Amino acid sequence: MIKATRFVCLSALLCLCLAVPAQAQLARTFVSSLGNDANDCQRLTPCRTFQGAHDKTLANGEITVLDPGGYGAVNITKAISIINDGVGEAGVLVSGGLSGMTINAGASDSISLRGLTIKGIGFGGGDGIVFNTGSSITIENCAIRTLTGPGIRFLPQGSGRLAVSNTVVTDNASSGITVAPVGSGITVSAVLSRVELHNNTGHGFIANGGGSTGTIRTTIADSVASGHGVAGFALSAFPGEAPTSLMVVRSVTANNAWGFNLNGGNATLRAGQSAVTGNTFSWAADNGAVLRSYGDNNIDGNADGDPAPTTIAKK
Numbered sequence: 001m002i003k004a005t006r007f008v009c010l011s012a013l014l015c016l017c018l019a020v021p022a023q024a025q026l027a028r029t030f031v032s033s034l035g036n037d038a039n040d041c042q043r044l045t046p047c048r049t050f051q052g053a054h055d056k057t058l059a060n061g062e063i064t065v066l067d068p069g070g071y072g073a074v075n076i077t078k079a080i081s082i083i084n085d086g087v088g089e090a091g092v093l094v095s096g097g098l099s100g101m102t103i104n105a106g107a108s109d110s111i112s113l114r115g116l117t118i119k120g121i122g123f124g125g126g127d128g129i130v131f132n133t134g135s136s137i138t139i140e141n142c143a144i145r146t147l148t149g150p151g152i153r154f155l156p157q158g159s160g161r162l163a164v165s166n167t168v169v170t171d172n173a174s175s176g177i178t179v180a181p182v183g184s185g186i187t188v189s190a191v192l193s194r195v196e197l198h199n200n201t202g203h204g205f206i207a208n209g210g211g212s213t214g215t216i217r218t219t220i221a222d223s224v225a226s227g228h229g230v231a232g233f234a235l236s237a238f239p240g241e242a243p244t245s246l247m248v249v250r251s252v253t254a255n256n257a258w259g260f261n262l263n264g265g266n267a268t269l270r271a272g273q274s275a276v277t278g279n280t281f282s283w284a285a286d287n288g289a290v291l292r293s294y295g296d297n298n299i300d301g302n303a304d305g306d307p308a309p310t311t312i313a314k315k
Contacts, residue, residue: 033069084115209237231261262289
């Protein structure tokens with residue numbers, strides 16, 4: 001009788017284990033407005049939120065959006081891609097001082113975001129995308145707007161790379177894009193291409209070397225910064241801080257308080273084939289900062305009389 005009872009118990013336990021298998025992580029997961037985070041996130045059984053799918057996706061995997069919807073904030077802790085390729089708006093609504101997307105990934109992890117909308121809805125809308133740790137982040141075809149903090153905050157605590165293309169960052173109650181690494185001896189780069197920065201209360205774009213040593217190199221091409229409360233494009237880096245440079249080419253800074261604003265002896269901006277127009281001040285280079293022009297920019301229509309830069313960059 002005892003042996004028979006043990007056999008029945010073991011059989012029941014085996015059946016229970018088979019009935020409730022552990023969910024394995026997938027290389028590709030899916031989200032849908034009709035999904036459920038209790039699902040396994042496969043194509044026919046998608047998850048409901050980005051966070052639910054993230055947690056069931058393998059490192060270096062991909063989350064694919066199936067249909068329009070709001071998919072919630074996400075804390076990214078691994079190399080991953082979140083992709084919406086034209087199914088409609090894949091949105092994240094931000095309130096309560098939180099962030100839409102936060103990256104706390106490993107030192108070698110690369111993140112890719114494409115086709116997403118991140119929008120503040122009041123009640124302390126917080127930040128759009130905050131990058132703290134990881135190797136790199138690529139942001140494509142996104143819209144980031146109406147937040148109380150910056151649209152994109154790139155704050156790497158080690159060497160890292162930011163790339164933003166075909167993206168709109170508008171109407172935020174702080175700066176549009178902030179690059180401000182934290183750490184010693186680190187190398188940071190940021191490249192913006194075909195980016196529109198409009199009507200942010202602070203700067204359109206600012207790179208700040210105050211929290212780090214090492215090197216910060218930034219490039220902006222084919223982009224527009226307009227209607228900002230401070231500067232369209234700005235740098236801040238004083239002696240002892242990370243030398244910080246910005247190359248601006250084929251771009252426009254218009255209708256801001258300053259077109260370019262540079263501050264500190266470790267800040268250098270080079271500009272070519274660009275327009276500086278309609279600003280209260282066309283540019284400022286204070287406390288040893290250097291503005292270098294290639295001599296082919298259009299600086300006109302500014303309220304300060306359109307002073308030409310005195311330092312000419314080498315061609």
